Amino acid sequence: MLTLTTTTGAAGRTIALDGELDHQTVPRLHEALAGLRLAPGERLVVELSALTFCDSSGLAGFLAAHEAASAAGAGITLANPPRVLMRMLRFTGLDSVFDTEGAAATG
Amino acid sequence: MMCGADTQLDPDEPGDGEESAVGSAVVFSSLLEDSAEDLYDTAPCGYLSTLMDGEIAKVNGTLLGWLGYRREELVGARRFTDLLTAAGRLYHETHYAPLLRMHGEARELALDLVAADGRRLPALVTAVVKSSEDGQPLLVRVTVFDARERRSYERELLESKRKAERERERLQRLTSTLQRTLLPDALPDIDGVEVAAHYHAASSDQVGGDFYDLFPLGGDQWGFFLGDVCGKGPEAAVLTSLTRYALRAAAVHDADPSSVLTTLNTVLRQQRRPGAPRFCTVVFGVLEPDGDGFTVVLAGGGHPPALVIRATGEVDVLETPGGQLVGALPHPRFTGNSTRLDPGDVLVLYTDGLTEARRADGTMLEEEGLAEIAAGLAGQRAEAVVKSLVDVLTEWSGEPSDDTAVLAIGHPGAIHPEARC
């Protein structure tokens, strides 16, 4: 189960992921991002505090989202990634690829 | 003595012989008062009463009609088992009769009744023992339901179940065969080195995504790698196969670990397809004799760090900081590291199935926990190290829920000191 919620605030648009991001649910992330039509210079916040599970397919989903945003001249920020996700990003060397904010301490 | 004695045995049993008088003159009110006798005789199911030894004491018209017998051919003349097929008699004697004796009833047993002309009537049979007030079993009341349709449906169900079981076995055989082709048959013998490996695929239906290999590079050099591809099943098998061959081929060309990973990255990027991410994490290394030990040079692509368990009891973590996932980025960074294996040292490579194993309290082992366990294994040989690590895993979680691969390369020490240069 994955719930996606898009909101627009003063700082721009945010998409919040609630639930599990895996092989089954990752296409929904792609669809949602494609629907947002990021404008050049825009920075989308992907809110991850309610993400309960993410496997390598989920990681692939973030990478694809990053590539698509870069191609559009925009960018994404992973906000409040759970500790396990940060650990994954650190091991896979992708912590330098993504902009993150509010990351839990990685010990 | 048995024949016709049912009224004495059981005054409640409706008598046979009395034909009910449902005729054309029946009025509506009498329809509401359906007679018990007629209901018994023409009920939409078969009724049968037998003595405790199975002798038929009473039978209704419906069952007689189904079987094509006259009443006097059965009552006092045959046993219930005489109406069954040989197979049914076996089942009756081994299941039905003991159940009746022990529990006073047997429900919904699938039996075939045999009609007078030899036709078979698939039936569902339920029987209840009627006892006297002092608990003595007197007779057995049996209802027989026509189960032709149900039986053919059950046969289909059974056939489907068997077919599904066969298919699953076939799939598992196929999967394990495929899995074997993705792993080395046997690790090569290397002079002065002990190697051991463990592989566990979490599912017997799906090819796992972990892989490892150890192979000669020419001269005294040996290449080794261990990694984890993204995904499971057929896609993972394709990717594993591609990765293994790319790594081995790349190493022949240029064995520098970072160059090997860069080549693999190029290969995986060329094979990208939308919706099928092709990347993996991997540690690639080269082993080369050096004096009384070995030099190990390795590079990590987004993979958990290798460990060296020193003979002294220390554990060195061979970090490859910043090394990135292979195949994910157009220009990834790979980080190298190197060390020396002295006598008694063991190099351990593993996938995250090991470090993500959970303790009884739900916490993950993680790299720190693994290093602690590893420190306790100092002085053990490669095979014992692998076994101990796997034991920890199975002790915690029974069958590990994730794919797990462990490769250990140990320097057993100078068994023949004179052989040293």
Add this chain to the structure above:
Amino acid sequence: MTESGRVDGRPVVFSHGFGCDQNMWRSVVPAFEPDHRVVLFDHVGAGRSDLSAWRPARYSSLAGYAADVLDVLDELDLRDAVFVGHSVSAMIGVLAANRDPSRFGGLVMVGPSPRYVDDGDYRGGFTAADIDEMLDSLDSNYLGWSAAMAPAIVGNPDRPELGQELTDSFCRTDPEIARHFARVTFLSDNRDDLPLVTLPTLVLQCREDVIADRPVGEFVHRSIPGSELVVLNATGHCPHLSAPEETTAAILDFTARLGVRQ
């Protein structure tokens, strides 16, 4: 495994047949308890046996079940035991006793058949096709086996003497194991094992038995040197259920006449 009776009495081991479990013997056991050490057990797959102990290879012939019997005797260190086997267990007893007679004092075979399938002049009572069909019907009964067998588990309010601890496992059989056991039971041929029996043996035969009829019981009696044949007035295949007094009396009479071996 269940033990009762006198610890210093002669051991009597009751072994159930295909389709049920040790509770089959409940009407017979009380008569033995005053003077005997009574041992009951479930074959693997039946009653409350440990299902994880089942291995297709070990139980692909009756020898595996016979080895289990010897394990039971060894574990309890029984000597001079009288082994009472019903149906297929009678043959399991023969195999166990032939392998290691040292622990046995006598053999009681209730409704035995060394071979169910007709063979030349030998009449086992069934054709191979009958047996195949029975194995199929087992499948259709086990398909809904929980429905068919579950009522047996709830007990019978009309007969409270059936203790709860008995009723909750009676005839509870693992379907997969039962299918294998049925195959092994009804397709085995143990005729050649009978003449090798060296123990005092009692063959209990019902007057009429559709599974193992009199000619089969007589064949067993003729084949085992020095055996006794008692034809019970009972009918059916389970005299210990349908006529427990008669069955008990015959077994007690036999055990009373057995000398104690050195």
